[in-house]
């Protein structure tokens with residue numbers, strides 16, 4: 001699949017997810033930014049999508065915010081969702097990464113709003129909570145929503161299986177370079193060695209047995225995307 005087709009697929013995947021979220025009872029609203037942290041992760045496909053938007057809509061100065069964040073600590077994943085699924089199914093050990101999250105806001109956040117809201121990555125879209133996280137200090141997420149989130153993470157990584165994943169800051173730093181964007185477009189991306197990890201195709205879906213029936217319509221909607229394009 002060429003890059004334009006992948007971007008069109010990504011756009012449709014976001015649409016399916018946004019429709020799913022629109023039917024949830026959640027507390028998330030404008031100016032609530034507790035989940036806009038420096039620990040957000042994404043794929044290179046999403047990074048390319050964001051970088052092109054930033055350049056096309058006069059928001060290139062946001063790359064300076066990214067540059068200033070490079071020396072700061074942040075969550076840098078060591079394993080992608082599809083690799084984790086693969087390790088689980090093969091009964092292999094995997095590294096627990098929960099303790100690597102650190103305090104700090106997303107460097108793109110401005111006046112408690114996201115300047116790239118329309119093209120924010122899935123890692124931002126999937127932060128939802130039944131109650132306002134600021135009241136309790138943590139999010140409350142339905143277990144079915146977590147299964148749906150995992151499914152979307154797996155599908156987006158699959159679409160970008162020739163690309164990489166990493167912290168939003170590292171991916172955007174990488175995509176700020178015209179040469180890197182060109183190499184990505186041409187499918188000539190070698191290991192960038194900048195805190196990014198290679199993506200993997202889906203080998204097995206991580207859907208718990210109790211959610212397999214309920215998730216079917218979403219799975220069908222995702223499967224229709226490629227057929228309709």
Ligand code: SF4
Nearest residue numbers: 028032034035127133
């Ligand atoms: S997940 Fe929590 S912090 Fe983020 S918008 Fe929703 S309620 Fe606010």
Ligand code: SF4
Nearest residue numbers: 036106109114120124
């Ligand atoms: S990209 Fe936007 S939505 Fe995502 S964490 Fe940053 S400011 Fe928040």
